[in-house]
Amino acid sequence: MKKTILLLSAILITGLCHSQDKSNTIYVRKNANSPEAQADLEAMNVAFKKMREMGCENGLAWYYQGAIHNIPNVINGKNALCSKYQNGTDKLWAWGDCTHTSTQNASLNFLLWHRMYTWYLEKIIRELSGKKDFALPYWNYGSTEVNDNIMAAQTRNKSGSLYEAARYSVLNAGKPIPADEVTQIQLALNELRTNPSFAGNAGFSKKLEGSPHGFMHDLIGGYYANPPETYYNQIYQKNMSGLMANVDSAGFDPIFWLHHSMVDRIWESWDVSSYGQRPTLEELKAHPWPYEFIAPNGDHVTYTMDEMYKVVFNLDYKYDDLLYESTPEAIASSDQVILTPNESSAKSKISFQDSKEKIIWEQKIGKIIDEKAFVQKVTSKLAKETNKSFKSEANSNIVLNLDVVVYKEPTDYYTVYLRYPGKEDQYVGVMTFFGVAHDHGTGENHTIGENGVKLNFSYYVSDDLLASDGNFDIIIEKKGIGDAKVTLEKISMAKVN
Numbered sequence: 001m002k003k004t005i006l007l008l009s010a011i012l013i014t015g016l017c018h019s020q021d022k023s024n025t026i027y028v029r030k031n032a033n034s035p036e037a038q039a040d041l042e043a044m045n046v047a048f049k050k051m052r053e054m055g056c057e058n059g060l061a062w063y064y065q066g067a068i069h070n071i072p073n074v075i076n077g078k079n080a081l082c083s084k085y086q087n088g089t090d091k092l093w094a095w096g097d098c099t100h101t102s103t104q105n106a107s108l109n110f111l112l113w114h115r116m117y118t119w120y121l122e123k124i125i126r127e128l129s130g131k132k133d134f135a136l137p138y139w140n141y142g143s144t145e146v147n148d149n150i151m152a153a154q155t156r157n158k159s160g161s162l163y164e165a166a167r168y169s170v171l172n173a174g175k176p177i178p179a180d181e182v183t184q185i186q187l188a189l190n191e192l193r194t195n196p197s198f199a200g201n202a203g204f205s206k207k208l209e210g211s212p213h214g215f216m217h218d219l220i221g222g223y224y225a226n227p228p229e230t231y232y233n234q235i236y237q238k239n240m241s242g243l244m245a246n247v248d249s250a251g252f253d254p255i256f257w258l259h260h261s262m263v264d265r266i267w268e269s270w271d272v273s274s275y276g277q278r279p280t281l282e283e284l285k286a287h288p289w290p291y292e293f294i295a296p297n298g299d300h301v302t303y304t305m306d307e308m309y310k311v312v313f314n315l316d317y318k319y320d321d322l323l324y325e326s327t328p329e330a331i332a333s334s335d336q337v338i339l340t341p342n343e344s345s346a347k348s349k350i351s352f353q354d355s356k357e358k359i360i361w362e363q364k365i366g367k368i369i370d371e372k373a374f375v376q377k378v379t380s381k382l383a384k385e386t387n388k389s390f391k392s393e394a395n396s397n398i399v400l401n402l403d404v405v406v407y408k409e410p411t412d413y414y415t416v417y418l419r420y421p422g423k424e425d426q427y428v429g430v431m432t433f434f435g436v437a438h439d440h441g442t443g444e445n446h447t448i449g450e451n452g453v454k455l456n457f458s459y460y461v462s463d464d465l466l467a468s469d470g471n472f473d474i475i476i477e478k479k480g481i482g483d484a485k486v487t488l489e490k491i492s493m494a495k496v497n
């Protein structure tokens with residue numbers, strides 16, 4: 001009798017634990033270079049081995065999952081990896097869904113779509129590897145720990161399934177990201193920390209998309225090597241830049257997932273900080289995007305914007321460590337508390353359709369930014385004007401706009417500074433070009449065409465301006481030796497509120 005009761009209660013307890021497990025487990029995403037993450041990387045290795053062996057039309061296959069991000073419109077020669085796919089008309093369900101285009105819809109959904117995309121891969125790996133507590137590790141680049149700037153050993157193991165040869169040779173050799181580039185990542189992370197808005201051209205999402213997101217894509221894809229490196233890109237089936245430097249092949253390099261886990265972590269760190277804001281559900285519904293993924297059982301899953309919104313802001317995972325200081329309350333609420341859409345939208349303050357930009361100064365330039373840093377002397381009239389608007393309204397922000405034209409995707413990046421005489425340079429931001437050819441390209445050759453493409457880079461500079469009428473310089477410096485020319489058309493300062 002006693003035994004039966006014991007057995008019964010044991011069943012009851014396990015049953016209970018199990019059902020609780022299902023709804024309340026919080027998975028922990030770990031630093032890919034920490035000892036704790038090694039079992040997750042091994043699980044990833046096991047899962048990717050299976051995924052690489054699956055036929056490309058299988059929704060769980062490595063090829064299918066990569067193609068959901070994007071896939072080249074034309075494969076050079078007969079496709080050796082997927083006989084079912086030769087050109088854009090052969091796309092399977094959900095292929096080519098990523099948000100790397102310049103429309104407002106795409107840029108507003110960038111972080112949300114990639115969060116869902118990586119979250120689904122995480123579920124698939126959990127299933128295929130059998131590691132019940134699997135969570136996607138992140139690459140903690142930009143860390144002050146040199147070792148963190150090394151690409152995880154498992155992704156460099158040539159006989160493993162997380163390896164890709166078409167990557168910046170320095171990284172595949174197990175060396176850390178070069179010091180200059182680490183500095184760039186750190187500057188970008190630091191600048192992102194205090195960004196006052198989610199959306200908009202100078203907002204958090206767009207700035208994070210530029211750097212470190214786009215910056216790391218191009219770095220891993222070999223653009224920032226000196227000279228830029230080329231490899232056999234097995235997705236396009238030709239010699240060119242690495243998988244990660246191209247929107248159409250990036251999702252096929254396993255490092256993509258550790259990179260986007262980090263991008264997600266940067267977002268999460270800001271989101272729970274006192275600066276964090278969220279786009280409202282209404283705003284997103286006005287700018288919809290397809291949310292289509294493959295469940296671990298192979299099912300096609302499509303989300304409405306409402307459904308997506310609930311998932312994105314009620315995560316079943318957290319990070320072992322966040323980047324920015326945040327209040328304990330904020331961290332607690334981000335972890336487990338289920339927010340209704342109304343409650344969570346209360347967090348956002350600026351709806352980007354409502355924000356107004358008023359130009360306070362502009363200057364036509366029409367010059368190529370060459371090896372010598374471009375310097376725009378700001379007249380004392382502008383300095384005074386800027387200072388006046390800066391002080392006039394407590395809640396207004398000053399934005400620096402750079403209008404440029406490119407005719408070919410640059411393999412360089414450009415840093416932007418403000419310089420006051422006798423003071424240390426104030427870092428404003430960086431111009432990166434990941435996705436430009438994908439977005440505006442005219443063909444497979446990564447060319448843009450005679451008319452070029454106009455790009456606008458915007459940066460909040462309120463925190464970089466000194467409260468003085470003193471003159472200052474705007475400095476744009478080219479980093480790299482690429483031959484693609486960037487023409488600066490116009491510089492302007494605007495007040496946003």
Ligand SMILES: [Cu+2]
Pocket residue numbers: 213217250260
């Ligand atoms: Cu990306």
